[in-house]
Amino acid sequence: xxxxxxxxxxxxxxxxxxxxxxxxxxxxxxxxxxxxxxxxxxxxxxxxxxxxxxxxxxxxxxxxxxxxxxxxxxxxxxxxxxxxxxxxxxxxxxxxxxxxxxxxxxxxxxxxxxxxxxxxxxxxxxxxxxxxxxxxxxxxxxxxxxxxxxxxxxxxxxxxxxxxxxxxxxxxxxxxxxxxxxxxxxxxxxxxxxxxxxxxxxxxxxxxxxxxxxxxxxxxxxxxxxxxxxxxxxxxxxxxxxxxxxxxxxxxxxxxxxxxxxxxxxxxxxxxxxxxxxxxxxxxxxxxxxxxxxxxxxxxxxxxxxxxxxxxxxxxxxxxxxxxxxxxxxxxxxxxxxxxxxxxxxxxxxxxxxxxxxxxxxxxxxxxxxxxxxxxxxxxxxxxxxxxxxxxxxxxxxxxxxxxxxxxxxx
Numbered sequence: 001x002x003x004x005x006x007x008x009x010x011x012x013x014x015x016x017x018x019x020x021x022x023x024x025x026x027x028x029x030x031x032x033x034x035x036x037x038x039x040x041x042x043x044x045x046x047x048x049x050x051x052x053x054x055x056x057x058x059x060x061x062x063x064x065x066x067x068x069x070x071x072x073x074x075x076x077x078x079x080x081x082x083x084x085x086x087x088x089x090x091x092x093x094x095x096x097x098x099x100x101x102x103x104x105x106x107x108x109x110x111x112x113x114x115x116x117x118x119x120x121x122x123x124x125x126x127x128x129x130x131x132x133x134x135x136x137x138x139x140x141x142x143x144x145x146x147x148x149x150x151x152x153x154x155x156x157x158x159x160x161x162x163x164x165x166x167x168x169x170x171x172x173x174x175x176x177x178x179x180x181x182x183x184x185x186x187x188x189x190x191x192x193x194x195x196x197x198x199x200x201x202x203x204x205x206x207x208x209x210x211x212x213x214x215x216x217x218x219x220x221x222x223x224x225x226x227x228x229x230x231x232x233x234x235x236x237x238x239x240x241x242x243x244x245x246x247x248x249x250x251x252x253x254x255x256x257x258x259x260x261x262x263x264x265x266x267x268x269x270x271x272x273x274x275x276x277x278x279x280x281x282x283x284x285x286x287x288x289x290x291x292x293x294x295x296x297x298x299x300x301x302x303x304x305x306x307x308x309x310x311x312x313x314x315x316x317x318x319x320x321x322x323x324x325x326x327x328x329x330x331x332x333x334x335x336x337x338x339x340x341x342x343x344x345x346x347x348x349x350x351x352x353x354x355x356x357x358x359x360x361x362x363x364x365x366x367x368x369x370x371x372x373x374x375x376x377x378x379x380x381x382x383x384x385x386x387x388x389x390x391x392x393x394x395x396x397x398x399x400x401x402x403x404x405x406x407x408x409x410x411x
Contacts, residue, residue, distance in 0.1 A: 004038070018310065067095055100316060101129070126316045132204070160279070162279060165178075226247075243267065349388050
């Protein structure tokens with residue numbers, strides 16, 4: 001029987017999970033692919049660290065030794081940072097290898113170039129693990145895009161931020177306390193900036209934009225806000241209205257324009273993200289035929305992410321053309337704010353700063369915390385003129401929520 005030889009770059013949580021899954025699910029892989037899958041090499045940083053890797057596998061700190069193997073079919077990249085991973089993958093493609101990556105930052109920056117290079121060299125790229133961990137969102141979008149026209153994608157894409165917001169609400173903890181718990185549980189790094197400031201979700205959003213629409217919005221025009229401004233007071237006030245804070249990435253395409261944001265929002269009980277708790281991720285897709293579907297599942301961890309990598313391994317072995325999965329050119333620099341649409345907002349600020357005839361007061365949750373109806377433009381103007389105002393959009397049919405909770409308008 002012929003064999004598929006795989007190299008794994010990095011042996012942290014993801015790399016080790018991929019290695020163990022190939023060992024434990026070898027029969028299933030052989031049944032699907034008609035070939036045995038074997039790990040031929042593993043790239044590591046520290047040779048002194050003990051690892052449970054077969055003696056038959058090349059374990060090395062030198063990527064050149066991996067490229068020199070007599071047979072190498074697939075390179076799985078499970079490292080971090082843009083370099084040297086981008087350089088490694090370019091070399092692997094030129095060698096004639098299919099590649100699979102779980103590195104969302106590198107792929108957000110260099111995915112288009114890697115796809116083009118893979119197409120030139122007649123190999124494929126799998127990148128399911130770059131977005132939403134074990135949730136098969138990339139594969140789902142590939143299937144939807146055969147006929148359906150996707151016009152909106154929303155997602156909770158960072159499990160660390162979702163865990164922190166859940167802990168703050170459920171355990172009545174501060175942001176600092178909940179972040180510490182996330183770090184102790186292994187969900188957050190010692191430097192949590194990428195997670196709590198929205199960079200991780202931003203990179204994933206750009207990847208989703210390209211797979212959904214074939215292009216990205218201008219990166220500098222995307223509204224990106226983390227969760228560090230959300231206080232226990234705001235979370236408690238939102239609960240009085242039956243609302244929960246979620247850190248949501250949004251992509252919408254209207255005509256030739258793509259609008260994107262990554263920021264905290266509020267959702268009511270009717271919204272599919274309302275019950276997405278802890279480190280779970282979720283992606284909601286709207287298209288013209290099927291309508292709205294939601295995928296939910298573990299967003300991180302050894303085996304959820306390894307599952308995405310293994311599914312990609314099957315995908316690339318079946319020789320799908322690379323460009324079908326990631327095409328297009330960057331979108332023009334467009335405005336990201338629809339400033340003329342009346343929306344519901346949870347706002348915090350002094351009452352005299354809300355005096356404007358076009359703004360509708362809905363209710364008060366706590367001292368200086370209100371629900372109002374206004375346009376984004378009106379709120380931006382108030383914030384620029386007077387300062388001290390923070391505001392978060394409410395997603396979903398808020399009219400239903402008003403009726404259910406018997407809120408009354410303030411006159």
